[in-house]
Amino acid sequence: MTSTSVEAPPTPVTPEPQKPRSPRSVTAGTIVKYALAIFFLLVVLMPAYVLIVTSFKSGSEIGVTGQWNLPKEWTFSSWAKAWDALQPAFLRTFQLAIPVALISSLIGAANGFVLSRWRFPGADVVFTLILFGMFIPYQAVMIPLREIVTTVGIPPGIPTLVFVHCIYGIPICTLIFRNYYATTVPEELIEAGRVDGAGLLRTFWSIILPISIPGFVVTIIWQFTSAWNDYLFAIFLSNTRNGPITIALNALAGAQSPDYAASMAGALITSLPTLLVYILLGRWFIGGLMAGSVKS
Known part of the structure; x- marks a missing residue:
């Protein structure tokens, strides 16, 4: 008679408990x-x-x-004094910053759309030449730029600054919109417009612009801030009588007997518009900036 050996069931392996993180290190x-x-x-x-x-x-x-x-x-006497000195230039700077932000953004959107979706021979060379304008120091072109503006006959002051800021804003606006259109706008959307008979301009105006709000938020904030805070172009191409608020603020703070309280109040008044722009549009700024960084 043979005896049958019964094997004991395997002992379950209990995982070792993880050591809790030291509350001291976390704190x-x-x-x-x-x-x-x-x-x-x-x-x-x-x-x-x-x-x-x-x-x-x-x-x-x-x-x-x-x-x-x-x-x-x-x-509030210093605030009143600063406002009296800065008020004309304050209004002129709005006449500078708003057209610059809108015009350069629209031109950059058109360039970015053409360079990203409507390929043509030499498109990469054109895009490289446009971007080259971002790397030219402003200080290197001040004297030739003033000569060109004088030769063209644009009156000094706000019209000249609008023209210059629009030209120098085209590279960065083109770069932002090209990346946005190349990675975010689906090709099927443009093909659908072609099937419906839409040409280049109709596609851009009716299809592309309505979905370009994130890109416009980024470029408008960028260009508005750049034009509002500019001093180098302003000092070369305008003066205290027809220039923006940075020139007037420098005149207020650079007197022989400066009023420090009025200068501080003037600096705060000067910074308020850009601060409000970031408060109102800042929530969309990062989203618009990142919209063209990753292809969906």
Whole structure:
């Protein structure tokens, strides 16, 4: 009689429990992260604090020793003085920045569409030559540019600056829109327009422009900010009587006996439009900038 051996069932393998992360290391890393964030935030906000506080001080309170102190008596006289000095240039700068942002964005959209979807011999060479304009330092072309503007006969001031900023804004706007159209707009959409009999201009106007809002947000913010903050073109191609607000702000702050409170208030007034543009359109800026970076 043979005995049958019964094998014991295999012992289940219990996975080793993972060691919990040390709460001390997590807390230390979080503390360091927030400490660095607060430190850099303070570094950024310290000049802004001095700028705002000084603009509300009277002349007797302004000094190196008391620059961190709050005003003993808050006054808006410096803001009124700065606005009186900057108001004409403030309005002229809107006449500069808005046309520049719209015109250069529209030209860049047309260039980007043609260079991305309507291929022709030498398209890459044309695109390279357009981009070459981004790498030419402005300082290197100031004197020849002034001679060209004088020869063409464009009156100095805002018309000249609109013309120059539109020309120098074409490369970056073309680059942004070319990448956007090449990676985001499907080829089937353009083919459908061709089947329906739409030509180049009709396709661009009726099909492409309505879906180009993300690209326009990016280029409008870029060009508006560049034209509003420009000083180099303005100092060469305009003056305090017909130039933008950066020229007027320099005149306000560069007097023989400068009024520091009025200068600080003027700097804040000058920065308000670009700040509002980023507040209103900033939520779409990154999305529009990244829209042409990855092909969907």
